[in-house]
Amino acid sequence: MSRERLYLYDTTLRDGAQTNGVDFTLHDKKLIASLLDDLGIDYVEGGYPGANPLDTEFFGTEQKLERATFAAFGMTRRPGRSASNDPGIAMLIDAKADAICFVAKSSEYQVRVALETTNEENIASIRDSVSLAKDKGREVLVDCEHFFDGYKANPEFALQCAKAAYESGARWVVLCDTNGGTMPDEVEAIVGEVVKHIPGAHVGIHAHNDTEQAVANSFAAVRAGARQIQGTLNGLGERCGNANLCSMIPTLKLKKEFADKFEIGVSDDKLASLVQVSRALDNILDRAPNPHAPYVGGSAFxxxxxxxxxxxxxxxxxxxxxxxxxxxxxxxxxxxxxxxxxxxxxxxxxxxxxxxxxxxxxxxxxxxxxxxxxxxxxxxxxxxxxxxxxxxxxGTVPEFFRVDKFDVNVEQRYNSHGQRVTVAMAVIKVEVDGETLISAAEGNGPVNALDVALRKDLGKYQKYIEGLKLVDYRVRILNGGTEAVTRVLIESEDEDGRRWTTIGVSPNIIDASFQALMDSVVYKLVQSNAPV
Incomplete structure (x- = not known):
């Protein structure tokens, strides 16, 4: 039995960039676009040319994607302007992109309050913008912003906006749950009505996650007939995020309800790289992966x-x-x-x-x-x-070295610029093969100073720990008061990118930290098969 094609549209580089704390560089954008293309995503939305210098620069050069359609995002013509004289549309036409995704209001309330124009002018803006982009040879998509809220308030007008986009030549009419408050049963019912007027093979869904139902709403739209799903890697997006492609892709591939009826551009081999892609994005953004993320999280299984x-x-x-x-x-x-x-x-x-x-x-x-x-x-x-x-x-853990003693001092003093600074100094005395080695180091805190001093000179074992570094340090107080027991977790990484976590527990935070530091070094030596 032949299966219908579902198309995946990624907006990580545009909608995902609105995530609090996320700032892409030009290099980041190129790298992520390549990751998405290799994964098998059908459309990669690169950003909003003209909205900021970074996106304008990104669309100034052609992106060499193997299979994905590269899309630029922007607004339909402004009220009172012609499409050919609108500077925003000119930027979209000049952008080196295969497709243009226009965002257009489809809520009568939004048209009146946000755009301060008429329903007729809004519909004309959609028609003019789509027609111009089509004439310039671009594939056109229209994100019908606030569609579900608009439909519930005035279904006739919301449908008029969607139909204007389709009848003017838009390949995809995308229904947006912009505020993220629509329920799955509402999405399914409304999309079911829309596909009576616009073929489902031209209808998409763009869901936000404000009620933790963006993925469910996306699937509800597919059940009702939509054949394009928009989302982001790891669910990035403003406020509570967008529909998470890292959750939707495995469900579409592995759950019979979808796998028996639909096919997507992600192959089985590429599906097996999904965790790697998810972690790669986190690494690019210097964010800790969500351990509880469905499918790809470290705690998922x-x-x-x-x-x-x-x-x-x-x-x-x-x-x-x-x-x-x-x-x-x-x-x-x-x-x-x-x-x-x-x-x-x-x-x-x-x-x-x-x-x-x-x-x-x-x-x-x-x-x-x-x-x-x-x-x-x-x-x-x-x-x-x-x-x-x-x-x-x-069995046994080899005694590679023995720490005879360590000392840590913290002092405040003035630096060469006359600024008052706090500096920690650590001294460690270790014994390696009967030889006593003493190392001293300064750090911005006692744990940093201990870490540097411990790894400064371990004699014959020094070469095994040259690439070792501390990448995360977490402290939890297990009970209150000045005599509280402290738990320290330290995450370490070696020159090959391998990571591991060690722990220390003590009423003394320095002691707990040193336990974890020691375990990290000894673990590295064990894994390196260092000779005793």
């Missing part, structure tokens, strides 16, 4: 309790709705205070630690985990520290 872990080890389908490998993710069974032996076995299987399932020391490891978690450790968040604890319980 995590099992914590012992009874669940036991079932997953017998058959992953007991607690997994799709194979994690299909989108490039992997299952993980956590070790925590809720863990049983199954959790520990599953986590050990993911390491290169040799063990016997009947080894009585495994039970000791489970008990030690629970004891330590009761004291404040959280090994589900510290994979490297778990690795070292397991090694020390089931």
């Amino acid at each position: 995590v099992t914590k309790t012992g009874i669940h872990a036991s079932a997953v080890l017998k058959d992953p389908q007991t607690y997994e709705h799709v194979p994690p490998e299909s989108i490039g993710n992997h299952r993980k069974v956590l070790v925590s205070d809720q863990a049983g032996k199954s959790n520990v076995l599953a986590e050990l299987a993911r390491t290169n630690i040799q063990f016997d399932r009947d080894d009585p020391r495994l039970s000791r490891l489970v008990e030690k985990l629970k004891e330590r978690e009761a004291a404040g450790y959280a090994y589900e968040s510290a994979n490297a520290s778990f690795d070292l604890l397991a090694r020390s319980t089931l």
